[in-house]
Amino acid sequence: MPYVAVSALSHPGLLRSRNEDSLVIGPWTLCATVTESPQTLYFPLATPLVVAVADGLGGHPGGDVASALVVRRIASIGPALSSEDAVRDALNDCNRAVYLASGGDEGSELTTMGTTIAGAVVQPGSLLVFNVGDSRVFAASSRGLLQVSVDDSPPLGPGRRTTSLVTQCLGGTGTYRAVQPHVATASLALGDRYLICTDGLTDPVPPDMIDDVMREHDDGRAAVELWKAAIEAGGPDNITLAVVRVMDA
Template sequence: MRYVAVSALSHPGLLRERNEDSLVIGPWTLCATVTENPQTLVFPLGAPLVVAVADGLGGHPGGDVASALVVRRIAAIGPALADEAAVHDALNACNRAVYQAAGDDRGSELAAMGTTVAGAVVQPGSVLVFNVGDSRVFAAPRIGLRQVSLDDSPPPEPGRRTTSVVTQCLGGTRAYRAIHAHVTAVSLSPGDRYLICTDGLTDPLPTDVLDDVMRTHDDGRAAFELWKAAIAAGGPDNITLAVVRVADE
């Protein structure tokens, strides 16, 4: 019998007052929490299993509200996300839900709240990788880390490796704006691993560091060492990550 193991954690980092990231693993969610040790969950490989992170927009009130809304909605409908069309429909529905929740705030404090989202739907034989914004999904085979999500961000300024600007997200503006989610189907085999994370991990750490940690360590230890490396690099943002592995029992 094949199974899916997911090792994950979420932490505010060293500079942010609160954690505006959220995480979903199947029916399980973490929202605005602080963990320093990875939690590992194991599921049989069968019905669609969604693992995703959502990064509430910094500088906008309600980023934590938006990210939590999205992961909870994904958790509720995850088993139905069996194909690319269903994932597109789900993300469009999440976008509308964020705008509706922002509009319901009479004081307009949440009027421009928004969040990125990135994740994978794991099912027998295939993985549906999706994202809106700059949170990322990497395939992590032993031959080297490879990004399979597509960043919604402009090229960084000369001399800089990253940018904090996103060109689309769920919500994030006072007037409704439709999204064009990235959804890609890739084949799945036993032993495949994926890294799903917010930019609190990828901004301070170059890809070669992520690759080295994923090559060197197994799931839970890799998640811990990635978090530790981001903290050692200054922990400038919220850090949320999940290491996903498919294996035979």
């Protein structure tokens, strides 16, 4: 029976005092923790399997609270996310849950907490790619690295490759604001490989370097080398990533 292998790690980087990223792989979550070696998990390719990263908004209080809330909620309903509509509804529910937990307009210290999210639902024959914000999903193949998520970011100025601003996220404002999640379906076959990551990887590490690492290393080693590349580039932000592969038993 085919199975899904997921190699993942999460690290605060070199400049942040804490890790506000969170990660979900099926029923398993990793929130506000530090790993320097990848955790590799294996699942049968059967019921929908969600793999996603959530990046708590820096500069806002409670980014770690928001990202953890969202991945735990996604983990609890993951097997039901078998369609684009189901994923879209789940992300809208997560957005409402972040606002509810923030205390709304009551002056809570968590009032503007928020998080991005990006991930994929792996199921037989298809992959549902989704995101809100600027965390990313890439397809990695012999043809190169292809971003399949959609950045919610303002246009980049001349000579700029990244921006710290997002045009939508889950939560993040003092009053409720609806989101329009990006959700798309792709075909899925044995050997397909994906990278899901926060901008702590993609901001400091250029796409061609990420592509080279994915081409040259197997999944667990690729996760380590990508983390090392972000650290060697200054580690300016929390780094969370997952390498997903569909394999034949």
